Structures are given as C-alpha cells and as structure tokens.
Amino acid sequence: MAEITYLEAIREALVEEMERDANVLCLGEDVGVFGGAFKVTEGLQARFGENRVIDTPISEIAIVGAAAGAAHMGLRPVAEMQFADFISCAYDMLTNYVATSRYRTGLACPMVVRGPSGGYVRGGPFHSQNPEAAFVHTPGLKIVCPATAEDAKGLLKSAIRDDDCVLFFEHKYLYRRIKGVMPAGDHLTPIGRARVAREGKDLSIITYGATVWKAIEAADQLAQTGVSVEVIDLRTLAPLDDDAIVATVKKTNRVVIVHEDTRTGGIAGEIAARINELCWEWLDAPVLRVTAHDVPLPSAATLEDFVLPQTADIVAAAQRVGTY
Amino acid sequence: MAEITYLEAIREALVEEMERDANVLCLGEDVGVFGGAFKVTEGLQARFGENRVIDTPISEIAIVGAAAGAAHMGLRPVAEMQFADFISCAYDMLTNYVATSRYRTGLACPMVVRGPSGGYVRGGPFHSQNPEAAFVHTPGLKIVCPATAEDAKGLLKSAIRDDDCVLFFEHKYLYRRIKGVMPAGDHLTPIGRARVAREGKDLSIITYGATVWKAIEAADQLAQTGVSVEVIDLRTLAPLDDDAIVATVKKTNRVVIVHEDTRTGGIAGEIAARINELCWEWLDAPVLRVTAHDVPLPSAATLEDFVLPQTADIVAAAQRVGTY
Amino acid sequence: MKGGARGAKRSAAAPAVAGRLSHSDKLSLYYWMRLTRTLEERLVNLHRQNKLVGGLFRSLGQEADAVGSAFAVEEHDVLSSLTRNLGSLLVKGATPVEVIRQHMATADSPTRGRDLGLHFADMGRGYIGHISPLGDMVAVMAGVTLSFKVRGEPRVGLVYLGDGATSTGAFHEGINFAAVQRCPLVVIAENNGYAYSTPTAKQSAAKRFVDKAAGYGVAGDHADGNDVLAVYEVTKRAVDRARSGGGVTLIELVTYRRRGHAEHDNQSYVPGGEVERWAAENDPIDRYVRVLIDREKVEQSDLDAIDVRATAEVDAATEQALRSPPPAGPDALADVYANPSRLAPHWYRR
Amino acid sequence: MKGGARGAKRSAAAPAVAGRLSHSDKLSLYYWMRLTRTLEERLVNLHRQNKLVGGLFRSLGQEADAVGSAFAVEEHDVLSSLTRNLGSLLVKGATPVEVIRQHMATADSPTRGRDLGLHFADMGRGYIGHISPLGDMVAVMAGVTLSFKVRGEPRVGLVYLGDGATSTGAFHEGINFAAVQRCPLVVIAENNGYAYSTPTAKQSAAKRFVDKAAGYGVAGDHADGNDVLAVYEVTKRAVDRARSGGGVTLIELVTYRRRGHAEHDNQSYVPGGEVERWAAENDPIDRYVRVLIDREKVEQSDLDAIDVRATAEVDAATEQALRSPPPAGPDALADVYANPSRLAPHWYRR
Ligand SMILES: Cc1ncc(C[n+]2csc(CCOP(=O)(O)OP(=O)(O)O)c2C)c(N)n1
Numbered sequence A, B: 001m002a003e004i005t006y007l008e009a010i011r012e013a014l015v016e017e018m019e020r021d022a023n024v025l026c027l028g029e030d031v032g033v034f035g036g037a038f039k040v041t042e043g044l045q046a047r048f049g050e051n052r053v054i055d056t057p058i059s060e061i062a063i064v065g066a067a068a069g070a071a072h073m074g075l076r077p078v079a080e081m082q083f084a085d086f087i088s089c090a091y092d093m094l095t096n097y098v099a100t101s102r103y104r105t106g107l108a109c110p111m112v113v114r115g116p117s118g119g120y121v122r123g124g125p126f127h128s129q130n131p132e133a134a135f136v137h138t139p140g141l142k143i144v145c146p147a148t149a150e151d152a153k154g155l156l157k158s159a160i161r162d163d164d165c166v167l168f169f170e171h172k173y174l175y176r177r178i179k180g181v182m183p184a185g186d187h188l189t190p191i192g193r194a195r196v197a198r199e200g201k202d203l204s205i206i207t208y209g210a211t212v213w214k215a216i217e218a219a220d221q222l223a224q225t226g227v228s229v230e231v232i233d234l235r236t237l238a239p240l241d242d243d244a245i246v247a248t249v250k251k252t253n254r255v256v257i258v259h260e261d262t263r264t265g266g267i268a269g270e271i272a273a274r275i276n277e278l279c280w281e282w283l284d285a286p287v288l289r290v291t292a293h294d295v296p297l298p299s300a301a302t303l304e305d306f307v308l309p310q311t312a313d314i315v316a317a318a319q320r321v322g323t324y
Numbered sequence C, D: 001m002k003g004g005a006r007g008a009k010r011s012a013a014a015p016a017v018a019g020r021l022s023h024s025d026k027l028s029l030y031y032w033m034r035l036t037r038t039l040e041e042r043l044v045n046l047h048r049q050n051k052l053v054g055g056l057f058r059s060l061g062q063e064a065d066a067v068g069s070a071f072a073v074e075e076h077d078v079l080s081s082l083t084r085n086l087g088s089l090l091v092k093g094a095t096p097v098e099v100i101r102q103h104m105a106t107a108d109s110p111t112r113g114r115d116l117g118l119h120f121a122d123m124g125r126g127y128i129g130h131i132s133p134l135g136d137m138v139a140v141m142a143g144v145t146l147s148f149k150v151r152g153e154p155r156v157g158l159v160y161l162g163d164g165a166t167s168t169g170a171f172h173e174g175i176n177f178a179a180v181q182r183c184p185l186v187v188i189a190e191n192n193g194y195a196y197s198t199p200t201a202k203q204s205a206a207k208r209f210v211d212k213a214a215g216y217g218v219a220g221d222h223a224d225g226n227d228v229l230a231v232y233e234v235t236k237r238a239v240d241r242a243r244s245g246g247g248v249t250l251i252e253l254v255t256y257r258r259r260g261h262a263e264h265d266n267q268s269y270v271p272g273g274e275v276e277r278w279a280a281e282n283d284p285i286d287r288y289v290r291v292l293i294d295r296e297k298v299e300q301s302d303l304d305a306i307d308v309r310a311t312a313e314v315d316a317a318t319e320q321a322l323r324s325p326p327p328a329g330p331d332a333l334a335d336v337y338a339n340p341s342r343l344a345p346h347w348y349r350r
C-alpha cells in the first residue's frame, strides 16, 4: 500500500466516515468550495454535497454551538477551526455548553472539533497555538493529538464515532512532513490509549504531537551514548492513559515530559502530579519538563527556535535525569 | 479599628484607588445604579459619577476589550464579570489580545478584571466556577485569589496599580463570611508573594482562596493529634511564589496541595511539577492533591458537598502524607 | 374543563390552519397562563420556606409571551426556553412536579440535582432549557434547526432571548449563521424593559430590537407581548414561514418584568409607579380574561374551574415533589462522558 | 512634489473644513495610494525571494478605501487597521522601512520580530494594528474612544473590519458597546466581496452591510470604496459626527479584493473574468488618475514624479531593511510583563 501524508490520512478518515454514516457532516470556514485553508477537506463538498460540507460565516461560537445542536439531533458534525488558535473564540460554548450538556440534561454532543494547531512553522502568536491545556482542564471534553499519519486517521475515525465531543488537534507541522501506510480495513485507533513510540529501558520521554518526532531524534542521539530511551506518545490527552504512564515509569524510573505548549499550567504538570500520586517510589530522579517558554509564540525564526523545545533541549534534560 | 467584611474590603480598595487616581474607573453589568449583583460597587456611581462607574450591555468580550483599549490610553479600568464564570466569554480577548499586547506591540494593558468565583454556595455549574487554571496557563496575565479581607483589599489596590492585566478572583463564599481589620494607611499587598497562613513543621498544605480556611480547620484538627501543619496561602497564582513553595517543602518535607478547582489540569499539577524540579530531594512523601472531582459543579447540596474538597478530605490526605 | 388539558391542544387540528384558534384552544391558553402563575406562586412559597436551591426567577406579567408563542409550535418542533419561559415549557409538556423537583434539586428532578431552575431538557417533548451564559442557545438552536433543514424534516425551532442577551456575541453569531443557512428558526426577543437592573436604553441604542432583523437579512415582526392572542399569531406566522422554507424570523415581544431579576432583587432601580401601572393596566391574564368573557362568551365560572384545576395540579405536584429525596453524593460522578459513564472517586472520598 | 509629503497633509488646514480637500491634499491622496501599491509590489518580490516571514496579504485594488478613510482623521486620532489597510498605516505615519522590517521579522522591526504583517502599533502616531482573531479590535477601539469621551478629549477613533469579520461576536459586542456609550468611533466595514474563499452571500443574508446600522441605533453610510474622494468624504462626515458628540457611524465601503486571501491563494473559487473586470474598469488608482488629470488639471508628468518618488522611497527602505539583523533568540523572554520585564530562561536554554 502506498504511503500517504498525515493530512491525507485525515481526509481519508473524513471520507470513510462520511461514506459509512450519512449523519456525518463537516462545517467550518472555507471548508466547502475551497477545501479548507490547508486543503484538508478538499473534494468533500463535490463528493457529498452542500448539505454535508457547509461553508460557514466567520463565527466560531456559532460553528461550535450549531455543531452541538445538530449533534443533539443525531447528526455527527465535524467542525473545523481554520486554525486551532481560534477555538479560543468558542471557549464559552465548549466549556459551558458542550462539555456540560450530557451531565446536566442528558443531551449528548457527539461531535468533533478539529483544526491545525502547533508551531515550528513561523506562524507567530495567532497561528501556532497549542490550545489543549485549557480544555484538558474541562471535564466532559476529550482531547486527541495525533503524531503519526496512522493515528491521525484511526483516531479521527474513532472521534467521529465517539458519543461525546472530541477536540482533535492536528499538527500543521506534520501535515505534509509525516507519512504512513494506512492499515487495511476499518482502521480505528482507540481514544484514551497511549502508544510506545520507541521501546527503551533507561529513561522515558512522555510527549505527544510534533515533539514525538523530536523525542525520537533525541532518543537516537542518546542511543549513540549508550542510553536507551523509551518514548511514549500519549495520543490522547483527555482521558490520560495513566496505565501507560505508570508502566513506563516503573520500567525506566526516570522521566522527562516534553511538550510544545508553554510550561506553566501545561499538561506536563498534570502528568508530573499523577506520577507522584501513582508511582512516586519508582522514581530515581525528579520528573523534569521540557516545554516552550512562557511567552506568546513569536514569529521570527530565531525567536521561535529559542522559545519552542528543540531536540537538543530534550537531550540535555534526558542527560540530567539519566545521570541524576 | 472596626472589622469589615471581605466584600467591604474590596469596595474600600476601589474607593481608595478611585480617590487616589482619577484614571481608575469601573465598568460592568449592573455595577452602576444597582451597585453590582453582590453589591461590591454599591455607592460608587453616586460618588464618582456615570463616567467612572459604567453600566454596560451584557457583553463580556466588549467589557474586556474596551477595558484594554481604555488602558492603552492611560486609564486604569476595573472590569467586573458579574460572575467569574462569564469570563469564559472573553477568553479570546483576554488570551489573544490582552495577554499579548505588551509583548507584541509595546501597548500595555494596565487593567483589572474582577468578579465572584467559587463554590460552596449551591450555585450550580454556571455560578460556582474557578476559572483560574486556563488563565494561569496564559503568559501575560497575572492572577490573584485573596483568602482574607486584608489581602482582598491590599491585593486589589496593588492590582489596580499594576502595569499589566490582573485577573482578580474574589471568592463569593467569603464575601460576607470573612472579616478583618484593615491595616492603617495605604495598605498594599504585593502581587506574587504567598503568605504563611499558619506556621507548622510536620507537613505543608499549599492552597488559596476559600480552601485556605478549610486547610486551617484541618490543621486545627491535626494539631489535636500532635501533627503540626503549615498552611501556605498562595494569594497570587501567576506569578507563583516559588520561593515560598520551596521554603515550606524544605521545612516540612511533606506536602498536600488543595484546590477547589477540578483536579485534572488544575494548578496543583503545576505546583507538583515545580516541587519536583526545585526540591525533589527534600520530599519524604509524594505530593498529594485534594481537589474537586472532575465534573461540572452540580447544584444539589449533597452533590456539591461530594464534589468539592472538604476539611475531612484534607485531614485524610494529610494523615496519609504525614505517615508515609 | 377539557379545553385546558394538554391533550386537548395536541388533538386540536385547528391551530395548524392559518393561526386560527378553536374555542378550546383559547381556553387552553388561559389554562397554561394560569398554571404558570399558580406554579410560580407556589415556588415563591417554597422559596420562602427555604425548600429551593438557588435563586427564583419569576415570569409574572410575562406569561402571555411564553404561553402564546409556545402554543404556536407543534409537538415535533423544538423550543429553547429562557429564564422567564416557564409557560413555554409547560405548554411543551414539562410537568409541574418536574419543575418543582428541578427547583429543589432532588434526585428525581430532570437533571438529578445537577442544574437549577429551568435548565433542563427533553428532546422527546421538544425542549432544551437554556444555560446561564446568555445567547448561547441561539447558536445551539441554529444547529438543531440546521439538522431539520439538512434532513428535509418539516420541523421548526423556537429560541427565546431577553433584551439583555441581544448584546451577546453568541446571539449575533447564532442568528447570522441561521440566517445564512436559512434554518427554520424563530428567534423571539423578549423585551421586558430590563436586564437585571439595566434598562434597555443602556443595552442598545436601537429604537426597537426588531430593527436588528434587516441587518441579518431576516424577516422581522413584533407584537404586544402581553396580548396572548397577538403573541400566538405573530409566532404562528413566523413558524409557518420557517416551516415553508422561508428561514429565520426575529420577533420582538414587548412586555414587562414585574418582579426583580430574581426574588432577592428589590427593584430599587425601577421608577416609582412603573410596576404598579403594568400590574393594574397590563396584566396578561387579566387582559385575556376580559377577552374571553367579552368576545368568547366564556363564563367566569368556567375560568374559576380552570383556576381550581391549576391549583389542584400544583398542590398534587408539590406534595409529590416534597417526598422526593436528595441525590446521593456519589451520583455526581456519573455521566460526564458516555464512556466511561462514571468516574472513579478520589481515594479520600469513596 | 510637496503635495505628496506627509508633512504637507499635516500642515494643510483645509481638510478640517467641511471635507474640502486642497489641491495638495489631492496629490497627497495619489501619493499614498501609489506608495501603498509600490510598497506592496516590493513585498511581493521579497516574498518570492523568501525574505519574508509568514503569508503576504495584498490590498491591490483596495488602496482608495484605506487611504481615503485614513486621510479623514487627524494626527491625534487613533485608527485600528486591518489586513488590507497598509495605506491607512502609511497615511498615519508608519514608514516603508518599518513595514518591510515587520514583514521580515527583524530585530529592529516595530514588534522586534514577535508579530507579523501589519500587526504593529504606535500610539504616538495613533495606530493599533489588528490581531488575527477578527472583530476583536472593534471592542478594543470602543475602549480607546471611551477614553476620549470620559476625558472630554476632541479625538475620534476609526476601526476597519472586513465583510467576513462582521459575523464575529466581537464586532457585535464592540459596536453595540460603543453605540450605547456614544463613543466617538467610526466603524468601516470593507466589503471586498470575499472572506478568504467565502463570498458575502454566505457571510450574511443582509442585502447590504450598512443595514446593520439601524440594529445598533447608529448612523449608517456607504460609499464606493474605489473612489478615494468618496471614501474620504463619507469618512470625514462620520469623523465630524463622532467629534461633535454624535456617536458611532457604521460605514460600508464597497470594493473588491483582486488578489487571493494571501499570495498563496490562487482564487480558484472566483468566477472567471471577475478579477479582470475589476482591474480593467475599477482600479482605484487608475480612476483617480483620470479625476486628477480631467478635473484637477494635474499633468501626467507630476504624477510620474510622484511615482518615481514612491519607488525611490521604497528602494531606500528595502535597502535599509535588508541590512537589519534578526532578533537574538533570548530577546523572546523580554516584555511579557512590565515587571519582571524579562523571564528566566529554562536551564537547558540559557
Ligand atoms: C454571558 C452572560 N453574562 C452575564 C450573565 C448574568 N445575567 C444573568 S441574567 C442577566 C440579565 C438578563 O437580561 P435579559 O436578557 O433582558 O433577560 P430577562 O432576565 O430580562 O428575562 C444577566 C446579566 C449571564 N447569564 N450570561
């Protein structure tokens, strides 16, 4: 089977799910005629019609709210944020309405909100954000951040079938840089389960999204110095896969958590706290974090490179934890 | 000097700052003629006029955005959210505009966004929220959560004079339940510095807001069993007072972090991670968290009591950490 | 008193035809308004006895607005109610005992004690209560009605918002979305003069809220919100337009909030005499009684019988609700997600 | 070529009087439009040479809209520009070298490499560039102009938004807030036919965006956005109204976006011939040249001289900008807060 890109894998998931279930529809800014700012939904409107691939006004509150209303009625809307950054405009709708609807009134919101997130592309402060932390903090939402093409497809298909709202943060740096061969058949990746991206025994790097690839690079470099690094790709941030986290800690006893998001209040803190609660005695060194600096992400290459976590940073942190 | 309530202390801070600096103004829904849903701004419009105490439409985006614009021009706006829960409507404006303005363009946003937060009052899912976590995660914002009447006044006065945006989360449970005698003169509490609410040597409880009082209750109970508990009232959540955190960990070697906010992605994770990074060797036990359950806060007394952290929970956690 | 029964409305074929109401429909309207008021008065009593959780919001003087508009939609239509739409929910099939339980946050309340007041929903009966953040339901109802359009179902949606809520971004985005998509949605702006303490002049510089319709390219209409027949007719026109593919209508109903924002609010900000004038001259039930007696030749005794029936129903509901237990604490952990449907409790709170 | 100099505009007393433009003002308008276009063309070259950071957004064909409106405000007024308001910023005193540096994200760019494109501000010169989330600047400018009102300063604000941005909640809340407060604010909706790929018919069901004015209770006005004199006049009227206490005006300028949303966009969604027609028949500079020559008796050679001057200025700016260094990485840690003004670097990135 031929390799396809991470972006094509997402499109394949949309097509397959729209073929499978007539209730699935896409909506968002420029997703129809144009096929989306990144062309993720290219060709879908021609194939499925204007009723199932809907160009909307520039209205994130309405896009998310309408998706919720349609979901109540049994449709399975997939709403696109043109950039994940703009999900901030729908923060109230997501946290107050969508996340609480089932709990309060029994009305479910089976819907997906997806869009390109992340940096390393000189996109600047409004086209590079990693909005996951605020939503990981919101009970009632599920959060998915695929790192591979296979998972991008398998997780999106699972997200569309999930009976709750799933925020699906694609990584725009990976869209065309990462490829994979799709497993045959109805390929579903379970939500809520992490993946061992690389086996190792001396130290664990826990991460997700674009930094999975930096962690693997770091692991390669460390392997040359005789350190065997395990890389855990979380894939789902809510619910977190505690079992996978505990398993790797118990195996290697040393952990570095890496994320592209800013440090303070980022999800690394949550993971560090869980490790404390669940397997503190198994630690031979403190849990360290490698993250972006606590600044809005600047545009200039020199600045972005300084702010975002780089492979060398991961190596340095791993060496410190490894030799603790 | 007579005792005044936490709520009166806030009003006193507003009056003093408005007297001191003609640039200070208040705006928000029903803050003028009515004096605010909780009567915090009662009497201010009569005293300072309609130009300085402004009743606004129901428009949190506009209230926060207009405060930012006015702040650019040298005014010192104090914007009220009728309930802190509704700050979610202004999430985009706060995180994308207000928090980044100085960094990107050099335009400062010296402003305060204040309002009643928190539960224990049967307010249900939309009138009990603790919105701090998402904003602690936002570089560029400062976050203050006073637990005492003295700090409510001193921190609000400092917030109004701060050259950046300060989110000032009052606790509605404390409004009329907590009283204090205000220090004489121009009473300013520094932003960014925690307070030792109670000295102790066996174990530290790190918390803020309404749970400070539950922690003190727990400390009282534990004292009777011979355990000496130190209670740290963080007061400011951004920037966090690392020095105070490290000092108490080095002193007692055992920590329970308590917050009313839901657990996953709450600020306790951040604190746990920092303790790991800054003073892991000083720990004699894992850092434990006592928090709300990860659900929207329900209204019924039985449910709310179950979901929110109670004194007995803190005692139980302290005993576990203490005997670890 | 058949005319007052919910079944009577459902079985009546007449309302579907050009907004014509049968005699029995007209008695139904009276019944629903009376039931609304009686039930709210009971809630006030329970509130004073500290038996309710949270604030109590009255629709006193606005019953015609709620009842007349809800009467214009069909069983399979969906409406989204607001703070002062108890009447709409009753017409749509919510029962007094559910309403009381909801206000008491009992285990068997529609939200099992999780949310308060009119924040409850039942898609089977076709209603979704609002959430607190104002305006959000307009966007949600845009989606509900988008589903009708996408599936070609002949159903319509009705969403209420207050004069104050027209200032929210959610309202704006929601109605614009529905307008562009030509969703079968009726948006009712209830102009009751105040948003909490804020008079409409501080909410909007527009002379009339219906002037917003042109800016969205939707039909605009308005009516005296205290005239239940006028409310019915203006809503019915809009519902028919929506059902026949004519898209969104924005309706302004002019009414008046005779109580404070909630029962704790003493209305100190209201000019003297204003409330009293509305009560004396413009009570929607009093006005409708005169219409029924003068034009419909209804006997006062028939109305008295309806009143007695409403009271009896509320009495029975109260008794039932007072026997309802509070929810068990650990039930708080269920239903955040479909799967897992229950969270694990923290170790210190099992 | 004095008329083209920025100083010339500032010294001219004429514009303040009833929207009358002096001969030299009229040449200034030409100069600013020409400078805008020449500078943008240079940016296109630099973009093709991979010397810019981020996408490049053109205002080709919209120069009259930006320049004519900005010419109607005074030095102490504040405007907030949008994606296609390069001309407005130039009129307000931003310099070509700043604009190029900003697009190159150099250390000495207005935002020191932190933000892109026209996202920069200088309150001294009276401009605030927008942020990406559309509509937000309307609310911010409501606050800027609220400060004018509160302090009794005779200043006005001007904020631009696109047809697409009218759909945002932030626009709605911002203009409504300003309307109720009677802030001295002019809101210009630039209807250029598209929001990215989305035509206006999918953005709003309203026939004209100016129809939204009544819904906010503000003055509404509109003009041919490709007629720089008409743009100036309509804006001047609104600015005068704002300055004299008349509150908000919503202006719709009808124009056309001749390039894609950004340079990467091939406009596949645009009906064939549409762009060409606007270019041939309705280029704002071509149209204005005819006005200047026919009505103002300007010689073509005078215009040529202005063109040469604009090119020379852009050449000089380019040369200067190309010598600018990139920012040093650790500068990223400064100015998140006033105090502390610099964050500590993580231990592994000192
Ligand atoms: C977004 C938001 N901001 C603030 C509030 C607080 N609040 C609740 S009701 C209300 C007034 C509503 O007035 P209106 O919309 O006119 O409805 P009415 O109460 O008059 O029926 C306010 C300000 C809220 N619920 N939502």
Ligand SMILES: Cc1ncc(C[n+]2csc(CCOP(=O)(O)OP(=O)(O)O)c2C)c(N)n1
Pocket: A029, A058, A059, A060, A082, A086, A089, D083, D084, D132, D133, D134, D161, D162, D163, D164, D165, D166, D168, D190, D192, D194, D195, D196, D257, D261
């Ligand atoms: C809130 C928000 N959603 C989405 C976007 C992505 N976006 C950037 S520009 C644009 C189109 C803007 O169209 P319009 O307002 O008409 O301005 P124009 O580009 O035509 O000048 C979109 C959708 C954004 N910037 N902000």
Ligand SMILES: [Mg+2]
Pocket: C162, C163, C164, C190, C191, C192, C193, C194, C195, C196
């Ligand atoms: Mg009202």
Ligand SMILES: [Mg+2]
Pocket: D162, D163, D164, D190, D191, D192, D193, D194, D195, D196
């Ligand atoms: Mg446009």
